[in-house]
Amino acid sequence: MSIVLHIPHASKHIPNEYIKYFNLSKKDLEIELLKMTDHFTDELFDVLGDNIHQLKFPMSRLLVDVERFEKDELEPMSKVGMGCIYKKTHDGNSLKNDEHIKDELINKFYKTHHENFSKIVDKKLIENNKVIIIDCHSFPKYPLPYELNQVMNRPEICIGTDNFHTSEKLRNLFGELFKKSNFTVKYNAPFKGSIVPLKFYNKEKRVQSVMIELRRDLYMNEDTGQKNIKFLKIKKTLIKLIENIKS
Numbered sequence: 001m002s003i004v005l006h007i008p009h010a011s012k013h014i015p016n017e018y019i020k021y022f023n024l025s026k027k028d029l030e031i032e033l034l035k036m037t038d039h040f041t042d043e044l045f046d047v048l049g050d051n052i053h054q055l056k057f058p059m060s061r062l063l064v065d066v067e068r069f070e071k072d073e074l075e076p077m078s079k080v081g082m083g084c085i086y087k088k089t090h091d092g093n094s095l096k097n098d099e100h101i102k103d104e105l106i107n108k109f110y111k112t113h114h115e116n117f118s119k120i121v122d123k124k125l126i127e128n129n130k131v132i133i134i135d136c137h138s139f140p141k142y143p144l145p146y147e148l149n150q151v152m153n154r155p156e157i158c159i160g161t162d163n164f165h166t167s168e169k170l171r172n173l174f175g176e177l178f179k180k181s182n183f184t185v186k187y188n189a190p191f192k193g194s195i196v197p198l199k200f201y202n203k204e205k206r207v208q209s210v211m212i213e214l215r216r217d218l219y220m221n222e223d224t225g226q227k228n229i230k231f232l233k234i235k236k237t238l239i240k241l242i243e244n245i246k247s
Contacts, residue, residue: 001051001128001129001130001131001132001246002051002052002053002124002125002127002128002130002131002132003047003051003052003053003131003132003133003134003242003245003246004053004054004055004117004120004121004124004131004132004133004134005045005047005052005053005054005055005134005136005242006055006117006133006134006135006136006195007038007041007042007045007054007055007056007057007136008038008056008057008061008065008066008067008135008137008195009036009037009038009041009057009061009065009067009137009138010037010038010039010040010041010042010056010057010136011037011042011056011057011058011059011060011061012033012037012060013058013059013060014029014059014060014062014063015059015063018063018098018101018105021096021097021098021101022062022095022096023093023094023095023096023097024089024095024096029062032062032089032090032095033060033062034222034225035090035140035144036060036061036062036090036144037060037061038136038137038138038139039138039216039220039225040138040219040220040227040231041136041137041138041214042054042056043235044136044214044219044231044234044235044238045134045136045212045238045242046235047238047239047242047243049243049246051124051127051128051246052242052246053120053124055116055117055120057109057113059109061086062086062095062096063105063109064084064085064105064106064109064110065082065083065084065085065086066084066109066110066113066114067135067195068082068083068084069083069084070084070106070110070111076148077146077148080092080146080148081095081146082146084106084110085098085102085105085106088146089146090144090145090146091144091145091146092145092146114197114198117197118197118198118199118200121133121197121199121200121207122199125200125204125206125207129206130206130208131206131207131208132170132208132209132210132245133165133194133195133196133207133208133209133210134209134210134211134212134242135160135194135195135209135210135211135212136212137191137211137212137213137214138213138214138215138216138219139154139158139190139191139213139214139215139216140215140216140222141154141215141216141217141222142154143190147190149189149190149191151189151190154190154215155183155184155185155186155189155215156183156184156185156214156215156218157178157183157184157185157186157212157213157214157215158185158186158187158188158189158190158191158211158212158213158215159171159174159175159178159185159186159187159188159210159211159212159213160187160188160191160192160193160194160210160211160212160213161187161188161192161193161194161210161211162193162194162196162209164201164202164205165194165196165200165201165202165205165207165208165209166194166208166209166210167208170208170210170245171187171210173244173245174210174212174241174245175187177241177244177245178241181237181241190213191211191213193211194209194210194211195209195211196209212238214234218230218234219231219234219235
């Protein structure tokens with residue numbers, strides 16, 4: 001079995017050549033990055049080991065969101081201006097004017113990432129006959145205005161599942177491991193689903209997928225973007241959980 005850690009929203013990087021398309025001041029862009037980035041998920045899910053592969057998208061989701069469907073008609077979040085190319089900020093203001101470079105962004109970043117993702121899963125499936133994708137995210141303690149689920153009482157851990165690609169065994173295993181570590185857990189709330197490359201989606205049961213969403217106040221100060229004293233404890237817990245899954 002191989003594990004692929006998919007980390008789409010950890011980066012804050014926006015190449016200088018694209019900054020001019022943003023409608024925000026430097027300060028407001030920093031605020032938007034603070035609100036929207038899954039801070040430090042690349043560090044928290046930095047798990048070493050045989051048959052564990054980490055795939056991080058190197059750009060900010062504000063430029064391109066590889067977790068969304070490419071086609072707006074398939075993507076529910078496009079209704080609030082947040083398809084794979086965001087038009088709106090977290091609070092509904094205009095983010096950027098990039099309609100004329102949308103195809104460039106999709107071809108250069110979105111499609112490249114998904115082609116790479118598919119190749120990695122394909123290779124690991126051939127090598128080990130089973131792949132578990134862990135879709136690695138974080139979320140704010142309180143819902144942002146754009147979010148579809150505005151329930152204020154949020155769990156510390158959200159586990160997202162897919163009807164075809166998340167077995168009941170995998171779902172329950174992650175849930176019980178987090179509960180044993182004294183975290184509050186909900187399934188598919190406030191966020192649902194888990195990513196699978198389209199090549200395998202609803203076709204290949206040997207590709208399993210589960211999304212892990214960490215509430216950010218567990219490991220950082222959401223106002224400053226700085227790690228808190230519990231950061232290393234959370235990281236060690238995640239390493240232990242993933243090692244348990246692998247064994």
